[in-house]
Amino acid sequence: MMRRSRRRERLERGPSGFLVVDKPTGSTSHDMVDAARRWLGARRVGHLGTLDPLATGVLPLAVRSATKLISFVEDREKSYTGTIRLGVETDTLDAEGQVERRFEGTLPDEAQVRDALRHFLGEIEQIPPMYSAVKKGGVPLHKLAREGRHVDREPKSVRIDRLDLLKYEPPFVELSVDCSGGTYVRALAADLGTRLGCGGHLASLRRTRSGPFDLSLALTPEQLEADAERGEIEKRLIPPLGVLGLPALRVEPDEIRQLQQGGEIAASGPPQPPGARMAAHDDAGRVVAIVELRPGRRIRPLRVIAPFAGDR
Numbered sequence: 001m002m003r004r005s006r007r008r009e010r011l012e013r014g015p016s017g018f019l020v021v022d023k024p025t026g027s028t029s030h031d032m033v034d035a036a037r038r039w040l041g042a043r044r045v046g047h048l049g050t051l052d053p054l055a056t057g058v059l060p061l062a063v064r065s066a067t068k069l070i071s072f073v074e075d076r077e078k079s080y081t082g083t084i085r086l087g088v089e090t091d092t093l094d095a096e097g098q099v100e101r102r103f104e105g106t107l108p109d110e111a112q113v114r115d116a117l118r119h120f121l122g123e124i125e126q127i128p129p130m131y132s133a134v135k136k137g138g139v140p141l142h143k144l145a146r147e148g149r150h151v152d153r154e155p156k157s158v159r160i161d162r163l164d165l166l167k168y169e170p171p172f173v174e175l176s177v178d179c180s181g182g183t184y185v186r187a188l189a190a191d192l193g194t195r196l197g198c199g200g201h202l203a204s205l206r207r208t209r210s211g212p213f214d215l216s217l218a219l220t221p222e223q224l225e226a227d228a229e230r231g232e233i234e235k236r237l238i239p240p241l242g243v244l245g246l247p248a249l250r251v252e253p254d255e256i257r258q259l260q261q262g263g264e265i266a267a268s269g270p271p272q273p274p275g276a277r278m279a280a281h282d283d284a285g286r287v288v289a290i291v292e293l294r295p296g297r298r299i300r301p302l303r304v305i306a307p308f309a310g311d312r
């Protein structure tokens with residue numbers, strides 16, 4: 001047991017932060033997590049929002065103690081470019097599924113497509129696809145779907161901030177989308193096809209932004225593999241403090257100890273309203289806790305980050 005604990009400790013040594021992968025088509029998000037564990041020699045790696053195997057683009061990974069920050073980053077806004085194929089419906093709502101229906105009539109013209117797209121702007125309701133990680137009774141929907149079971153799903157509210165038609169060459173609709181975290185572009189494709197009366201599915205998808213991470217920060221697996229072989233991959237890690245989107249609060253060593261023990265500390269700095277959240281960090285810029293301001297100018301920890309040796 002002692003040997004296993006020492007091995008885990010050795011694996012976790014090194015800096016924490018976020019690594020942005022430009023995921024290729026055909027790979028799963030978990031494939032990229034496994035690859036990052038190998039590149040970095042780290043056990044604790046997680047992704048910030050699944051990308052389907054069909055999709056490519058921005059897949060942020062949290063490394064080592066940054067995994068404790070996933071819930072504070074993963075549900076931020078996303079951006080995509082994609083292609084919808086009108087006239088064909090599939091069971092997965094994308095090009096990887098089995099064809100269920102084909103439309104034999106005349107496809108809509110561009111004016112009809114533009115008019116239909118306007119109905120999806122703002123707050124809308126989406127029904128999660130059967131082939132998704134959403135759980136029903138504790139079982140992922142995709143598992144039930146592969147067993148041939150179809151269950152009712154509760155609609156969820158999502159937000160479409162921008163929906164631009166880039167090109168329409170029937171039967172293909174090219175789009176650019178800004179949306180809230182949790183939006184299924186596959187469901188948007190199918191719903192657009194339903195509204196147009198011809199059906200449709202998602203033919204291709206590329207995520208161009210996930211919260212604070214965009215394509216300018218993303219590297220291909222081949223690039224990251226080469227960095228790992230040179231022993232330079234840890235230079236690619238993005239420190240958490242700059243991407244959390246929270247006000248920074250520098251804390252002293254005695255305050256860090258208090259927070260890590262679950263205790264409160266006195267607030268300092270400009271006044272903020274009760275409930276305000278901040279990223280508490282040490283003098284090296286390492287995030288040590290996500291904290292919340294309470295009445296009476298007291299600060300309590302919401303999530304404590306215990307840095308591993310070598311964290312920055």
